[in-house]
Amino acid sequence: MPPPKKTASPSQVHAILGTDDARVKEMAMKTVQRLSPPGADEFANEIVEGNADNAEHAGQICSNVIMALQTMPFFGGAKIVWLKGANFLGDNQTGKSQAAVQGFENILDVIESGLGPDVSFVLSANSIDKRRTAYKRLGKLAGIEVFDKPDTSKAGWEGAVMAHASQKARELGLTFESGALDLLVQMAGDDTRQLENEIVKIDLYLGERRRCGINTVRGLVSLSRSGxxxxxxxxxxxxxxxxxxxxxxxxxxxxxxxxxxxxxxxxxxxxxxxxxxxxxxxxxxxxxxxxxxxxxxxxxxxxxxxxxxxxxxxxxxxxxxxxxxxxxxxxxxxxxxxxxxxxxxxxxxxxxxxxxxxxxxxxxxxxxxxxxxxxx
Structure with a gap:
C-alpha cells in the first residue's frame, strides 16, 4: 500500500486577503518577517510579484510560484515563497481566464502534495472569488486573514477605523481631545494608508506636545474621497x-x-x-x-x-x-x-x-x- 499523501501544515501556508491594500501589504510583510529565521540572508526568501497584465502573464506567475516552492534554498535552511499582491484571483477578466484558474489550482496541488519541512508559502491578494473550489481548498490549507475596507455607506463604519487609528496613535504616544479622533476618521475615511500618514503628520507637527485638538486636525488633515x-x-x-x-x-x-x-x-x-x-x-x-x-x-x-x-x-x-x-x-x-x-x-x-x-x-x-x- 502506498504511503498516505502528506499535505502541507497550516503553519506553513498563510493567506492575507482584503480590499484594504495598505493593511494587506503591512500584515503580509510582518508575516514574512516573522517566518524568516534570525540572520536569514536574501536568498532565504523568494518574492514573486503577482500583478498580472493579462491571462498569459497570470499563468506564468503561477508557474514561477510552483518552481519556487519546489526549489530548495541554495544554502539550506528555511525558505519562504511570497506571492505578493496577486490580482488574478478575483472575479475579473484576468481572474476568470483558464490560465489563471488552472494556474492557481496547480499551486494548491503542489501544496496539497506536501511542501518541504522548512518551506513556507505566503499569499497576499486584494480579492479572491469565494465561489470557486480553489478558495475552499485554500481555507483547508492556510490560515486566512482578511482586511477589508469598511463600507462607508453603512452606519457604524467608523468603529473599525477608529480602533486602528487609536492603536497607531498609542504607538506614537499621541492622545486626542474629545471629538478630535472622530473628526480625523471622518476626514481620512476608509483609506488606511492616508489615515496612518495623517497621524504621523500630526505627530511631527506636535513635537514634544502629545495631545491633539480639533483645530489641529482641521488644519493639517487632507480630505480623502470619503472625506x-x-x-x-x-x-x-x-x-x-x-x-x-x-x-x-x-x-x-x-x-x-x-x-x-x-x-x-x-x-x-x-x-x-x-x-x-x-x-x-x-x-x-x-x-x-x-x-x-x-x-x-x-x-x-x-x-x-x-x-x-x-x-x-x-x-x-x-x-x-x-x-x-x-x-x-x-x-x-x-x-x-x-x-x-x-x-x-x-x-x-x-x-x-x-x-x-x-x-x-x-x-x-x-x-x-x-x-x-x-x-x-
Missing amino acids: VIWEIGNAIGARDLQRALELLGVLLYQGQNAIGILLGAIVPRVRSLLIVKELATKYKVNKSNYSGFTSSLDALPSSATSHLPRKKDGSGFNAYPLFLALNEAGRFTLEELHAALVACLDANVKLVTTQLDNKVVLERLLVGLLTPRVKR
Whole structure:
C-alpha cells in the first residue's frame, strides 16, 4: 500500500486577503518577517510579484510560484515563497481566464502534495472569488486573514477605523481631545494608508506636545474621497447649495456611485439634523461642548434615545455626527427636515428604478433640500 499523501501544515501556508491594500501589504510583510529565521540572508526568501497584465502573464506567475516552492534554498535552511499582491484571483477578466484558474489550482496541488519541512508559502491578494473550489481548498490549507475596507455607506463604519487609528496613535504616544479622533476618521475615511500618514503628520507637527485638538486636525488633515463625501454633509448642514453641488460634481467625476453618495453622505446628515432638531425641541441638551453634549444625552430617558445611532461595539452613542449637526439644525425647520427625509427616499427610488440621469436626480434633491422655503 502506498504511503498516505502528506499535505502541507497550516503553519506553513498563510493567506492575507482584503480590499484594504495598505493593511494587506503591512500584515503580509510582518508575516514574512516573522517566518524568516534570525540572520536569514536574501536568498532565504523568494518574492514573486503577482500583478498580472493579462491571462498569459497570470499563468506564468503561477508557474514561477510552483518552481519556487519546489526549489530548495541554495544554502539550506528555511525558505519562504511570497506571492505578493496577486490580482488574478478575483472575479475579473484576468481572474476568470483558464490560465489563471488552472494556474492557481496547480499551486494548491503542489501544496496539497506536501511542501518541504522548512518551506513556507505566503499569499497576499486584494480579492479572491469565494465561489470557486480553489478558495475552499485554500481555507483547508492556510490560515486566512482578511482586511477589508469598511463600507462607508453603512452606519457604524467608523468603529473599525477608529480602533486602528487609536492603536497607531498609542504607538506614537499621541492622545486626542474629545471629538478630535472622530473628526480625523471622518476626514481620512476608509483609506488606511492616508489615515496612518495623517497621524504621523500630526505627530511631527506636535513635537514634544502629545495631545491633539480639533483645530489641529482641521488644519493639517487632507480630505480623502470619503472625506469629500463627509464634506458634502457639512455643506448640507451649512445650507450651502453651491458648495454641495461642487462637491457632488467632483465625486461623480471621480466615478463615485450615486447611491453611495446618497446613502453615505446626504441621508446620514439629514437624519442627524432631524434627530437633533427633535431632541432640542423636546428636551434641554448642552450645546456648549462635545463632553457636555454627550453627558446630556446620557441623562435623557431611554424612550428619547432608543433610536439614536450607537457605536459598533454598543458601548455608547455615536454622538459626534449628532454634535456636528446640533448648531446646523437651527438653519432648518422641523417640517423642512421631515420633508427632506421623504425627498431622500424619493431620490433613492428614482436612482434604483428609473433611467433618469443620476446627477440630475441628486442635484434636484440638493436644490430642494437647501433652497430656503418662501413663506406665504
